[in-house]
Amino acid sequence: MGPKPSTLKRVMPQLLILAAALALNVLVFPEFFHIDFRNGRLFGNVVDVLNRGAPVALLCIGMTLVIATRGIDLSVGAVMAIAGAVAASVVVDGHGWVTALLAALAAGGVCGLWNGFLVAVLRIQPIVATLVLMVAGRGIAQLVTEGKILTFSDPGLIHLGAGVVAGIPTPILIWVTLGLLVAWAVRKTALGMLIEAIGINERSSRLAGINSRVLLICVYTVSGLCAALAGVIVAADIKGADANNAGLWLELDAILAVVIGGNSLLGGRFSILASLIGALIIQSVNSVILLSGMPPEFNLVIKAVLILCILVIQSPRIGNLIYILRASGPQPQPDRPPLPKKEAAR
Amino acid sequence: MKDTLTPDDRPVLRARGVSKFFPGTIALDDVDLALRPGEVHALLGENGAGKSTLIKCLTGAYRRDAGLIELDGQEVEPQSTADSQKLGIGTVYQEVNLLPNLTVAENLFLGRQPMRAGFVARRRMNREARDVLAGYGLDVDPGEPLTAYSVAIQQVIAIARAVEMSGKVLILDEPTASLDRDEVQLLFGVIRQLTARGLAVVFITHFLDQVFDISDRATVLRNGRVVGTVNMSEVSQRDVITMMLGRQLEARVQRHEVGPAGKGLVAIEGLAKRGMIEPFSLNIREGEVVGLAGLLGSGRTETCNLIFGAVQADQGRILLREKEISVSRPRDAIAHRFALCPEDRKVDGIVGDLSVRDNIILALQARQGWMRPIPRAKVNEIAESYVRALDIRLASLDMPIRLLSGGNQQKALLARWLATNPDFLILDEPTRGIDVGAHAEIIALIEQLRADGMALLVASSEMEELVAYSTRVVVLRDRQQVSELTGDAITPENIVRAIADEGEAA
Amino acid sequence: MIRSTHLPLLVTLATLVLAYALCAAAYPAMLSTRVMSNLLTDNAFLGIAAVGMTFVILSGGIDLSIGSVIAFTGVFLAVVLRETSMHPLLAFVLVLCITTGFGAAMGATIHYLEMPPFIVTLAGMFLARGAAYVLSTESVPITHEFYDTLQGLYWKAPGGGRFRLIGGIMVLTFIVGIVVAHRTRFGQNVYALGGGEQAARLMGVPQAMTTVGIYATSGCLAGLSGIVFSLYTSAGYSLATVGVELDAIAAVVIGGTLLTGGYGFVGGTFFGILIMGLIQTYIVFDGTLSSWWTKIVIGGLLFAFILLQKGLTWATQAKATRARRRTATGSAALS
Amino acid sequence: ADLTIGFSQIGSESGWRAAETTVTKQEAEKRGIDLKFADAQQKQENQIKAIRSFIAQGVDAILVAPVVATGWDEVLEEAKDADIPVVLLDRTVDADKSLYLTAVTSDLVHEGRVAGEWLVSEMGDQDCRIVELQGTTGSSPAIDRKKGFEEGIAGHDNLQIVRSQTGDFTRAQGKVVMESFLKAEGGENICALYAHNDDMAVGAIQAIKEAGLKPGEDIKIVAIDAVPDAHKAIAEGEMNATIELTPNMAGPALDALEAYLASGTEPEKWIQTESKLFTSEDDNQAIYDMKKDLGY
Numbered sequence A: 001m002g003p004k005p006s007t008l009k010r011v012m013p014q015l016l017i018l019a020a021a022l023a024l025n026v027l028v029f030p031e032f033f034h035i036d037f038r039n040g041r042l043f044g045n046v047v048d049v050l051n052r053g054a055p056v057a058l059l060c061i062g063m064t065l066v067i068a069t070r071g072i073d074l075s076v077g078a079v080m081a082i083a084g085a086v087a088a089s090v091v092v093d094g095h096g097w098v099t100a101l102l103a104a105l106a107a108g109g110v111c112g113l114w115n116g117f118l119v120a121v122l123r124i125q126p127i128v129a130t131l132v133l134m135v136a137g138r139g140i141a142q143l144v145t146e147g148k149i150l151t152f153s154d155p156g157l158i159h160l161g162a163g164v165v166a167g168i169p170t171p172i173l174i175w176v177t178l179g180l181l182v183a184w185a186v187r188k189t190a191l192g193m194l195i196e197a198i199g200i201n202e203r204s205s206r207l208a209g210i211n212s213r214v215l216l217i218c219v220y221t222v223s224g225l226c227a228a229l230a231g232v233i234v235a236a237d238i239k240g241a242d243a244n245n246a247g248l249w250l251e252l253d254a255i256l257a258v259v260i261g262g263n264s265l266l267g268g269r270f271s272i273l274a275s276l277i278g279a280l281i282i283q284s285v286n287s288v289i290l291l292s293g294m295p296p297e298f299n300l301v302i303k304a305v306l307i308l309c310i311l312v313i314q315s316p317r318i319g320n321l322i323y324i325l326r327a328s329g330p331q332p333q334p335d336r337p338p339l340p341k342k343e344a345a346r
Numbered sequence B: 001m002k003d004t005l006t007p008d009d010r011p012v013l014r015a016r017g018v019s020k021f022f023p024g025t026i027a028l029d030d031v032d033l034a035l036r037p038g039e040v041h042a043l044l045g046e047n048g049a050g051k052s053t054l055i056k057c058l059t060g061a062y063r064r065d066a067g068l069i070e071l072d073g074q075e076v077e078p079q080s081t082a083d084s085q086k087l088g089i090g091t092v093y094q095e096v097n098l099l100p101n102l103t104v105a106e107n108l109f110l111g112r113q114p115m116r117a118g119f120v121a122r123r124r125m126n127r128e129a130r131d132v133l134a135g136y137g138l139d140v141d142p143g144e145p146l147t148a149y150s151v152a153i154q155q156v157i158a159i160a161r162a163v164e165m166s167g168k169v170l171i172l173d174e175p176t177a178s179l180d181r182d183e184v185q186l187l188f189g190v191i192r193q194l195t196a197r198g199l200a201v202v203f204i205t206h207f208l209d210q211v212f213d214i215s216d217r218a219t220v221l222r223n224g225r226v227v228g229t230v231n232m233s234e235v236s237q238r239d240v241i242t243m244m245l246g247r248q249l250e251a252r253v254q255r256h257e258v259g260p261a262g263k264g265l266v267a268i269e270g271l272a273k274r275g276m277i278e279p280f281s282l283n284i285r286e287g288e289v290v291g292l293a294g295l296l297g298s299g300r301t302e303t304c305n306l307i308f309g310a311v312q313a314d315q316g317r318i319l320l321r322e323k324e325i326s327v328s329r330p331r332d333a334i335a336h337r338f339a340l341c342p343e344d345r346k347v348d349g350i351v352g353d354l355s356v357r358d359n360i361i362l363a364l365q366a367r368q369g370w371m372r373p374i375p376r377a378k379v380n381e382i383a384e385s386y387v388r389a390l391d392i393r394l395a396s397l398d399m400p401i402r403l404l405s406g407g408n409q410q411k412a413l414l415a416r417w418l419a420t421n422p423d424f425l426i427l428d429e430p431t432r433g434i435d436v437g438a439h440a441e442i443i444a445l446i447e448q449l450r451a452d453g454m455a456l457l458v459a460s461s462e463m464e465e466l467v468a469y470s471t472r473v474v475v476l477r478d479r480q481q482v483s484e485l486t487g488d489a490i491t492p493e494n495i496v497r498a499i500a501d502e503g504e505a506a
Numbered sequence C: 001m002i003r004s005t006h007l008p009l010l011v012t013l014a015t016l017v018l019a020y021a022l023c024a025a026a027y028p029a030m031l032s033t034r035v036m037s038n039l040l041t042d043n044a045f046l047g048i049a050a051v052g053m054t055f056v057i058l059s060g061g062i063d064l065s066i067g068s069v070i071a072f073t074g075v076f077l078a079v080v081l082r083e084t085s086m087h088p089l090l091a092f093v094l095v096l097c098i099t100t101g102f103g104a105a106m107g108a109t110i111h112y113l114e115m116p117p118f119i120v121t122l123a124g125m126f127l128a129r130g131a132a133y134v135l136s137t138e139s140v141p142i143t144h145e146f147y148d149t150l151q152g153l154y155w156k157a158p159g160g161g162r163f164r165l166i167g168g169i170m171v172l173t174f175i176v177g178i179v180v181a182h183r184t185r186f187g188q189n190v191y192a193l194g195g196g197e198q199a200a201r202l203m204g205v206p207q208a209m210t211t212v213g214i215y216a217t218s219g220c221l222a223g224l225s226g227i228v229f230s231l232y233t234s235a236g237y238s239l240a241t242v243g244v245e246l247d248a249i250a251a252v253v254i255g256g257t258l259l260t261g262g263y264g265f266v267g268g269t270f271f272g273i274l275i276m277g278l279i280q281t282y283i284v285f286d287g288t289l290s291s292w293w294t295k296i297v298i299g300g301l302l303f304a305f306i307l308l309q310k311g312l313t314w315a316t317q318a319k320a321t322r323a324r325r326r327t328a329t330g331s332a333a334l335s
Numbered sequence D: 001a002d003l004t005i006g007f008s009q010i011g012s013e014s015g016w017r018a019a020e021t022t023v024t025k026q027e028a029e030k031r032g033i034d035l036k037f038a039d040a041q042q043k044q045e046n047q048i049k050a051i052r053s054f055i056a057q058g059v060d061a062i063l064v065a066p067v068v069a070t071g072w073d074e075v076l077e078e079a080k081d082a083d084i085p086v087v088l089l090d091r092t093v094d095a096d097k098s099l100y101l102t103a104v105t106s107d108l109v110h111e112g113r114v115a116g117e118w119l120v121s122e123m124g125d126q127d128c129r130i131v132e133l134q135g136t137t138g139s140s141p142a143i144d145r146k147k148g149f150e151e152g153i154a155g156h157d158n159l160q161i162v163r164s165q166t167g168d169f170t171r172a173q174g175k176v177v178m179e180s181f182l183k184a185e186g187g188e189n190i191c192a193l194y195a196h197n198d199d200m201a202v203g204a205i206q207a208i209k210e211a212g213l214k215p216g217e218d219i220k221i222v223a224i225d226a227v228p229d230a231h232k233a234i235a236e237g238e239m240n241a242t243i244e245l246t247p248n249m250a251g252p253a254l255d256a257l258e259a260y261l262a263s264g265t266e267p268e269k270w271i272q273t274e275s276k277l278f279t280s281e282d283d284n285q286a287i288y289d290m291k292k293d294l295g296y
């Protein structure tokens, strides 16, 4: 089933920006699109962008939903560390990779439940509620690994991060599948609309009979699960759980991806697809920095400038000026030619 | 009848050829408006006719797409409401637009606080606020947060603020929607004082009685165009309605005879919450409309919320068809086929950024659960049928509901609850902000629903309306059930007496 | 008269007193003037930045750039003082202008381009730290006799505590912040924006000016905080104060300000800062926690404080609303 | 009576750091010292706070592993006023030498130089294009190890650093950045990798393998720290050399402190630890087994 025209229209600005970011890559490195088949895997910069984008892409699936409810999840980076640590310690204890994966997902789910509990039941503001786990979570992860980089050599687990299926790196397959699955699930059921409703006006939604509490908890749990998966991939990629650095500051990248995807931080209408493209845009920007060969002190300045450009282009104000963006800009302002009489429109 | 302005009247405020386009809608089309000094000028029109939009264009809240504005013969260009306030135009916008986090005095004086040595003089501000509000018959503590007071009191505060701001023109967009008679009279007193000082007042309302009470002239809008400007002394209500609707409206609402009610449906026994509402009991049968009457703050809204589980009761019980049910949250109530169309549509009702379609379907979908989405075609069918039935004016079902005019939002909310096909429908101020035409339609709808065997509980401040459709009227005073009127005893006079008369408590 | 609106402030204060009492019971040395003066000195830069953050959060926004701006300020000062013969005071003025301008630019971007503060200031965060890197990746010591003079300004209390200049600057900033928030039109406009942007606009609040002003204030205070930090460490280092924005946000929130804007107090932030400082001091006094337990305990205590505050607020608010309703009805009765 | 010593550690950002913490605790325990440990979460301000708190508690001595060289004068002065000796671990500071008792450190520049010299001797006259994985931008090991390496290869024009990018001292970034190096330069065109720490090198090894090349043969790899995993990699022939940064800084530091507190013996101002080069000629498997329980 191809995407509906309306979906395409929604993600058009993101696609254009992605194209621009890729073009920039070609500019600094002409062979950017060159792909080989080497050592049993596809080998090329584009593959890297897709592969390296996996953690942020996975995070932003959950993050999009959380942000749609007018929340935010700062703990995802820490949850990644916890999940990676759990997975590593389980395989190091001699269990199979399936057990490890399930244990990691369970850990992520528990973290998500905890966040959801704080937000939905104790009514703590999301940013502070998740700040607690952001601070403590990394400590918990280190508790699991006892501060070291817990290395492992279980081929099954490693396959999740560094393996290939039919030449394609596994992480790509994982995030693409999960992204499409979740995007499809929220739109095929009524979940999407209900989530948007509580994000826009929780009071009205509750009065309309939406079980906002359960829904909020679910959303944070999904975010925890996505983070856990990302954590496992990152650990598997380097064959070790690095509790201190895994997912460090990735929450910011994930939030950025969601915003670049045109989703409002004030909750409401969302598009997971657009967020995923946002994640790819960020990874393309990172790729430009790496390929440009500039000294690392300039990394942050380049990134800041590129991001600012992207955001300015996306700003609703600018959007009004640019026709192609206006077609799907969040809030088109008037000054269109007068339409036929109002009666006709009704 | 085109222009009643004689050449020697120099208008204070004049708008010429104002136009405003929204995607899919022409909200204003070449509108002219002229205000004489010292007059009350009513702005009339159906829901969505463009009244609020015109006000917003005049005061700089919206940028207009065409037209000129002149103040005292000088062309002005207010870029923001702050500008228009500086020009001496005070405005109360539709829906209370005050800040819930500030105190009463801070709201009243925001932007023009009394200063001493460069700092806000709080004590003086509070004192002055108390004095100002005393002039409106309010004895409130200006240091309390705004939310400590009911919507009605907030409305009065908003009016007081606008009056203080207006050196030349005062604009009131549906200021009386949540006020009751005495407060309306108080407000009219204030308006008369202002016009005596030479201010021009723009007054928007759907209560035609009030229009004829206070206004000198009226401009009628229909579909964003001026139909005409009339002197109130020269026209009848019927004429005005015809101008607004573009068609005749049958005689005004009257009391209809009611057939026998059906089986008992909901029985409420001693439901109460401390500090909010005293224990009350009520039986409602199928095919019965119970009206809830009372003054502002008498506890009607709280009663409705308690029954619906929006507020948790701390004693009493609810029986549905003689079986006790637990209603601890709206979800439970909805599961038992209750529905509540809330009073404060902006906060409790609409989900602003969601499309009108989704808003209409929301409660039904929530009841079905997320697993069973209502098919797209079915959704469209339901939404379209209600848009037609309730005559909701919109550019498309996909537009966010917050862009609808106030009255149309109210209708869309009604549609949301009707779509759940409830057994027991609670309506809290269902006709607030609804135009005369739709008003009659909604009353007809209520009667229709009753005839179909639904049980309804309707809280309203409009006596005539209550009289028209209620089989019984329960009167509340001071958060207490004081009396009940049935049958022929239901007349506006009796209700007023029951509300006011302390001695007559049942 | 104590109003119900002041409740969160009182709750925070009560939390602080209670926590201090508990700590002192465990380690009596915590009552020494040394610890008290350390609380002020060590948290001075954070406190100053948090004042700016309070304004931003009160208006319903957020400023993620402050940590980077502090680092930038330090590096800028160090480099300028190393490379030129400029007097530090002049350099202070210069850097304050830069950071204020930077804040104002972010505010303008937020307002005029209608972009969410979270993202604009996130980009600002990258930019400011990037600029610091470009100026110097190495940490640059500041050796200027004026710095020595300023650092030499302290009052040595009995018991060995040194109340230093920078602690005083923080207290002063808080006092000014409190006055501005509660006693000026600007402050009122900040609260108004936080209470509801649309309503505030319709009520005539100058939105553009206020938004730009708020972020300019935050930038300015981040700059001041950077100056204080450079006095604190006599150096500029581009990797310094990573994540300070999160500490500041936590302090503001623990201080009783709602992140959704509109409700809170600058004074509360002061208590929030002290509570956070107390947590850290307690952990060091304890001295048995491993690296990871340190993180877990900090997170746990953060949670405990939020919970305590919520609990106290719930307990007292229920009573307050009941009382308020009663008076409200009384006055609603018609005259 | 027992000694109470405060230890302000930077954090636990790397395996090496964790090992240093473990060793310090072991050394203190061995000597019957009550060690107050404070983790600063990589923030200098937290370290200063911790030192001030130690002073307020009246500890007998303070160990500090400074996160950065500058900014310590004031707090060290306070410690001096309170007659508490301070010993610096693992890095020195830009402060007057009288403010601390001694510094037990390695020489970061020297480490880099050893790495550079090793590569020079390994390569001889062959042309060699080198890629460099830097540490966290702005951190002193990154700056000094870069400087030392450049000194080490200076004057050998056949050796040339062609790409240099930060890998943040982490395995994950090391791998990511190496991947981009391999693509941007072409794997065949890279002859050696110099990484500022072993973790990045270990990450890079995986990237090289995934690109179908043989680490250690096709691309020579030299890094610094000598963590267990690096020994293992050398043993497996996937890495060529590593320079040891011993995690046991506390041993010499505590020796000096005890001597000072007992008899007032002033130690030397700088106790330099050895920067030992390990190559495939050493028994790396044995060293791995010995080191792996140190908490790396």
Ligand SMILES: Nc1ncnc2c1ncn2[C@@H]1O[C@H](COP(=O)(O)OP(=O)(O)OP(=O)(O)O)[C@@H](O)[C@H]1O
Pocket (backbone or CB within 6 Å): B022, B023, B025, B026, B027, B045, B046, B047, B048, B049, B050, B051, B052, B053, B054, B094, B393, B394, B395, B403, B404, B405, B406, B407, B408, B433, B435
């Ligand atoms: N921001 C907007 N975007 C698009 N359409 C709008 C917007 N604001 C108003 N409209 C449309 O303009 C028309 C006029 O609305 P307006 O609010 O002026 O009506 P009104 O006369 O005040 O009605 P009511 O009596 O219900 O308050 C309506 O059809 C409404 O849907």
Ligand SMILES: Nc1ncnc2c1ncn2[C@@H]1O[C@H](COP(=O)(O)OP(=O)(O)OP(=O)(O)O)[C@@H](O)[C@H]1O
Pocket (backbone or CB within 6 Å): B147, B148, B149, B150, B151, B152, B178, B294, B295, B296, B297, B298, B299, B300, B301, B302, B303, B343, B461, B479, C324, C325, C328, C329, C332
């Ligand atoms: N959130 C609140 N905080 C404090 N008091 C409140 C609050 N809501 C309502 N009240 C008070 O409770 C009393 C009952 O209010 P309620 O809204 O039930 O009255 P009502 O009869 O429905 O009047 P209205 O015509 O205003 O809807 C009023 O005095 C009101 O001031």
Ligand SMILES: [Mg+2]
Pocket (backbone or CB within 6 Å): B051, B052, B053, B094, B173, B405, B406, B407
């Ligand atoms: Mg209107």
Ligand SMILES: [Mg+2]
Pocket (backbone or CB within 6 Å): B300, B301, B302, B343, B428, B429, B459
């Ligand atoms: Mg009511």
